[in-house]
Amino acid sequence: MTTRLHWTLPLVLLVCASTTLAAATSQPSAEDVTFSPAEYLAHVRFLASDALAGRQPGTPGIEAAAAYIAAQFECFGLEPGGTDGTWFQEFTVTRGKQLVEAEAELEVDGLPTVPRVGVDWIPLPFSAMDSASGPVAFAGYGIKADEFGWNDYAEFDATGKILLILRFEPRADDDEADFGGARPSRFSEFRSKAATAARRGAKALLIVDPPGHARSSGNLFRFSDELSRQTFDIPVAHVSAALAEAILEKAGAEPLATLVERLEKEGKPLTRDLGLDVSLRPGVRPLTVATRNVIARLPAAHDTTETIVVGAHYDHLGNVPRQFERTSDAAFIHNGADDNASGTAAVLELARALARERDLRRNIVFVAFSAEEMGLHGSKHFVRQGGEEIAHVKAMINFDMVGRVGQERFTIFGIPSAPEFEPIVKAAADRVGLTYRAPRALSGNSDHAPFLYREIPYLFPFTGMHRQYHRPEDDTELIDAEGAARLLTMFHAIIRDLADLRDGPTFQRSTEKPSDEDTPPPPAFEQQQQQQQDNGQARAGGPPRDDTDPDVGQPQMPRVRLGIVPDYATDGEPGVVIQAVTEGGPAKAAGLKDEDRIVKIGDQPIKDIYGYMAALKNMRPGQTVPVTVVREGKELTIEVKLGEGSGGRSRE
Template structure:
């Protein structure tokens, strides 16, 4: 039914006291009220609304109080508006309990000053004898094997960072382009395969004049490599080598670079005892959920969602360690204010046929955690959810066309959007792509049609300068009126909208319409292993792109469990032919354990086109071994 048709039905059904039509209601959006919400949520009092931080809880109370004032039905836990869940955020480092000791040496080594665990290190304490293993490389085919003729089982290995340099820029190891052997993931995998219990890594004297330690940051903490890994200052390394009667680091580095002959050796009578100070970082947080019940089909639902969390109090992106309040006015106080305004206007309008579920999500910046939790633990029957409208960053709209994602997810959407655009006078552009970069992706993964208006990135994105003064309330009001009319149609249908799988239609998941659009979980999962380091690290280059293609879609909103969960497989791909399914968790490829996206890429990098490889997945609580023959990856698309 068109909007005009539904307006007539709405007016006919309304009582004499209900004088407002839906067209009248669309004019009720108030820029003043909208900005009141934005200013409040983006104020310093709310401290950036970081998940698990007090400002996030304050924002949840603010939203639930407004839901209550509007008379919306609570749809959270235990008859309230809040739906609680645990947001796992990698690991946390407590330097107050951390300890590094060299046996029979009374000197105190201070965490963060003299040593630090890598964020991708396994948690847990360790102690044992120390063995020097050069650069920790095992590649006999390239003439380097630091583990030849040395027993490291149940020992702590000491390795140099990076890889030995070569005079040949095309060399497989040490050339102009770092090889996979320089990666921390590779070093950890090799050490673990040889039986080592932990790994110490030191900067070579020629590569880092300041001898800076890797900064323990949140991004790298999402993935955990194969064993405890500690970054130590050269002073500690020199002390270990001296006690073990080995030459100094500079001499060892020079020797390994010139001859590439193994200098690995046990360090007699040298033991270390380390308390890493690492533990799982699980944060308590909450979604805020309310329902406006429909009249006619109250058990059918349209969800209106917006994430209210932001970065909280944190260091600048790519900055130092000084922390700032990131108020997140556009990302996403703008969308949360839109959610509240939509709820206010709809409660003043005639009731719709279907019920409307309003959800303010937490944990989006950590990987869509709140929306993923809700679709996995819905507070209304998920089978009754017919569509989802997502507000994320709607505060910078001027006169240009607003970008609408999701038009491909329902057969009715293209015509619907054209009608609404004409009705509202809002110029829009239906996005060609549909990246999984916001909370709509959690619903899309459940085959629920989604629509997602977006007003674009800007220089203040994910920076402390994203403040309310830069919000354009008139533009936001226009988007809300447009979205209101869409919502009226969706909540008035007797059937549909009809799901259309964008993957089968070949819709790109990479954002071709706004290439800078945020990818919170993907950025956290695929950040280079030294992405949080204050210096540029050549060993931090991501693994080379694999030469083969498996054909799976990783779930970037996943938690910290080992393995790589996939949401789907590509049609006619090696993965589909091998029997992989959406929901599988890949835990091993060939001889390589997969603990996350980095080790998944590393495992594929060891496979040649045409090779048959065993893939182990966890499926419904059991391990299943499959065999896949991997074809060559397609050549990179040329730049236009």
């Protein structure tokens, strides 16, 4: 990797030299500034090259991209806008969890050999990170489903114990049955089993596949980075049949096959202590990586705090398994030419052209955001770090996927966020002959979101969803550079107009409900939900994942509404931070505030967004629940009367 990246530096210098020539031929005072499709495409080609390996935060590829962007800004004659006079603003993100095998340990009293991680057992990626030890007990399927007359916990005190349980659920005679039928019920999910065990006071779970079960692959579960964003309340390990049999044998219990058969035939719990001690150290740690926004400043002609922010995320998914149509765990470089080398190249070319304007009334800040794909981390960090200065940001222009103008599904989001936008945008579009759709709802699914939540007017051009979205096939050949050049001429005019405005744009709320309230879009299921709700808005159309194990338990839409936009990105701390409280919603009425960290709903502790979703799922509209939040370091509990949500049971 390192050796392949050596050629990036000479390239950066070369591009810098060529821009001097381009600058000489352009006319800064001309009404329409034209852009070179070739120059635009050169940025895309570099950023989306295999050498950069998909620009995933925490990898050398994205660092090469950051260096390239900074070098370009410098070439254009802009000022560094990062920390301490640099081009960069560094921050850390937690990219799920990692398994450190050397730290993973499972010990069972009296077994002749120590079970080996990865062979005899593996922590689930959702496992809590703490260690646990205590007496082990067999607890059937670990299911308490009173409505179906099944309770493995009946009359058994699980407090302080480590439970060995079966994966999946007992089989019903009827394939159509709601419990035990062909379609797994929610009781078979890992999440449900872990939550039940934790509520019963159990310290950890060891899960084993029932021998010969149709849904068992016979292999240990895969510890995957993607699945590791969710964290259960207790440590959970998947153990091999051989290890489970060894434990049962040592305890003098019946073998697995007999236990499974008896459970299904007798239909009553066989839960019992096994008289052995187990200690489990999952060896799971947060995977925290450092990454950087790249920031440049173009100062106004006269000293002012008023600023226009022009941004695009430059990160993408990296060299990872396919998100869709996955048939193997093989990694593919996801070059992300449209998502979002196209937007990054747009910011670079606009920066180059605007750098020649020395008589603007307002400052322009150009930002290449990192870690958007992991949850808008870069833009959130930028807004949080901005402090007071963010109040002087007059407008934010966010370029995310602008490389397919030729598809003629060009959409500009955010026009209703200020009344001044429409005439400015329309005039600029007319001049270059581009037509666009202008949705009325404001939505927050890209880097403009943290600005929107601070009531900063925004524009978000987007040239449409396509079949290559978040796939390795999103590559440079499919970029419409001629179209992008026209779009740049249009936005150059818009940004220049906004930078010269005396007042405004003035933020106004849309009467349309934002589409992402209460329903977090973690990457794994973002597309599914957006597809159903957004009605053709940005990011709609991505097909659902088809590789999800049925017992992983995808969160479902709650039936109730709290009226907040949760920050679904994890910062490593337990709880869910409120990104924005919705005007007129239940949370607002109750007095919840932006940046409050929800740590408990009712008596359910909230560890992360998955726990938040699960807690709401069990609530009824009209019900009043105590919501415990941490605000400025202090815990307080607020009663909230829940509203009616949009979710149903359609997505189980």
